[in-house]
Amino acid sequence: MPDEEHMVDVQDLIASPVPDGVRVVVRCPEGKEAPQKFGTLDFSTVFLVAENPPDEFASPAGLGPRDLAWVLEKPSRKLKTVQDRWGTRASEVLDELIRSGAVMVKARVNMRDLRIKRYLQIIRTPLWSERADERRRELLGRIDPEQARTGLLDLMQGITELGSERALLLRSEPGVVPEGSATRAGHWDTYDFAVRVACRWYKHGGDRHPTQREVSSRSHAHTAGTKARWTDARVHAVENLLRKYISELFDFPDHEIRVKGPLRWYKDGALAVDAVTTDPWAGLPSNGVRETGSLELVTGIRGVLVLENQDTFYRSCQIPAITEGWVCVWGAGYASDGLVGFLKMLEPLPIAVWGDLDAHGIAIITNLRDRVKRDVYPVAMTEESWLRGPHRPQPPERQEQDAKKAAGLLDQAPDTLRPVAALIADHPELAGLGVEQEAQHTEVLPGLADLLAGVLDSVHSPSGA
Structure with missing residues (x-):
């Protein structure tokens, strides 16, 4: 829908x-x-x-x-x-x-x-x-569970890093995700996808990080190849099994970083991008901006605001009280290497972040903090906001997966987000559910400039990390 x-x-x-x-x-x-x-x-x-x-x-x-x-x-x-x-x-x-x-x-x-x-x-x-x-394979009966299990066992044979996972699969029933699997997958299809990708990664990863499509073209050459869908559930199962964020595992082609605010980029001595005046936003090449030219921080700049979703970025760019002092950046989910490099170029400006109030939103911010290697300051992401909702409906299996993911973030997330992670992990009625950024626009956008002013007050306080 x-x-x-x-x-x-x-x-x-x-x-x-x-x-x-x-x-x-x-x-x-x-x-x-x-x-x-x-x-x-x-x-x-x-x-x-x-x-x-x-x-x-x-x-x-x-x-x-x-x-x-x-x-x-x-x-x-x-x-x-x-x-x-x-x-x-x-x-x-x-x-x-x-x-x-x-x-x-x-x-x-x-x-x-x-x-x-x-x-x-x-x-x-x-x-x-x-x-x-x-679901199609279930309906058409094209997968023999024992055959599928045997196929994965053969693939994992000899891969030391997957030895524990293989031992779990050996003791499990055919067609069932092994209990205690590092993938934390809720369905066999998700488990099968993650294991095949991991096998390809360990056997042929090499020194150069491949793209997702390069890996799936080999790991799933027997089925969909490059058309294999990297759903959220599959991405997180791969991350869990390989113990790294997706952005650390794969290379992502050069892409546009959307920005709006007190920032200009000069290339070969000429103004190439003016994020101050361009409407509704300006686009920077993710790799090019780090490799050539120079950035000008316009007078009055206070910090960087990273926004997870496109609509929220668009709305924030329409608020002069924000863009006059803050560079708004569309994070587009998990930050790419290009975006992380760009944010490092803006150090020591404080980084405020606003994302979906769900397990994945918290994981995205945790990943960003770890990779920029300094504090980030979540805004509008409180226990009260999560409890207020409205909560996005989830199928039961996805709800259970997200609750487990939140539990895994309790000791990793920024301090201010750990109470929210605890609610998502253990709430008796709403565990695993989340609140999307767009559903918060009415409550948050009118006061977002004030929340960012609060970030500046917290910059020198350890409570923001």
């Missing part, structure tokens, strides 16, 4: 009847307002989504295993393929797929009579995409 922050309900504007349990929305472009046409909301293209999608991966009623596997096979399909497969039942099946949270449907609206003119395509939702490969 698309993020609620990026959907506008337009059902009352549509003249066509809508099936029970389905609503009609317009999706907003990432980091922008709702689409406009001639000064009014443009709802010529809409999406039909579940009104109350289940939190869990529940099979739609009336669909057999092979039909469901077909839905899971591709991220999107043209409507005609649905009609060709189910014929006269196509409309009924489509409605059930939407209600179950499996797909959303893109449709075109006739703006003259405000009726839905035609359906264009079905799009698999993120919840279903997260486990699509694993």
Whole structure:
């Protein structure tokens, strides 16, 4: 399901009847307002989504295993393929797929009579995409658990670093993640992915860090190769097994670092990027900015604010009280080597960070602190904020994984985030859940400048680390 922050309900504007349990929305472009046409909301293209999608991966009623596997096979399909497969039942099946949270449907609206003119395509939702490969194999019965277990044991043979993991697998039941596995994986598919990547890493890692696709093209050459999906669960299982953050394990191609604030970059003596005046933000080459030219810290600069999510970065860049003194930087999740190098160039400016209030958000900040090798100062990430919510729904297995991840951060995270990690790890009702940055905009953004002023007061205090 698309993020609620990026959907506008337009059902009352549509003249066509809508099936029970389905609503009609317009999706907003990432980091922008709702689409406009001639000064009014443009709802010529809409999406039909579940009104109350289940939190869990529940099979739609009336669909057999092979039909469901077909839905899971591709991220999107043209409507005609649905009609060709189910014929006269196509409309009924489509409605059930939407209600179950499996797909959303893109449709075109006739703006003259405000009726839905035609359906264009079905799009698999993120919840279903997260486990699509694993679920398809379960449905189609293509994996023999004993054969899969034997295959991994053969791969791990002779790799000293995986000796303990192999011993656990030897004692486990076929198709079951071994108890005590270093991967902390919740499903066999995630476990299998992490072990295969680790085997490739230890056998052929060498001195040069490979990219993720270089590794998966070899570790999963028997299946998807470079198309193997690096889901969040798989990434964290690999990190756990190899005992390093993903950013330390792999090389990432040069990319754009988005910034806004009192900073300029000069190349060959000429102004190349002016983050002061560029609207809405400026882009710096992650490797180029460290290798050539020079940075100018504009008078009045106070610090750096690293923001995990794109929407939050965009909104923060629109607040002059922040960008006049702080360089806003989009962290884009786990920091790349290029971003870490860039932040080191700005030393000794204090680094404030604001991310999702969940186990992964805390891990991202912990990773950043460790790699820049100095204190970072989390803002708007308190126990009260986490308890207040709203909490993002999670499938039970993902909730359990995140609770375990939070428990593993209790002795590693910055001091101010450890109480939040404890809540995520052990809360009797909400363990494993998190609060997204975007859900906090209304409460946090109006007072963010004051929170950053508080960071400056804490710079010389050990409580910020």
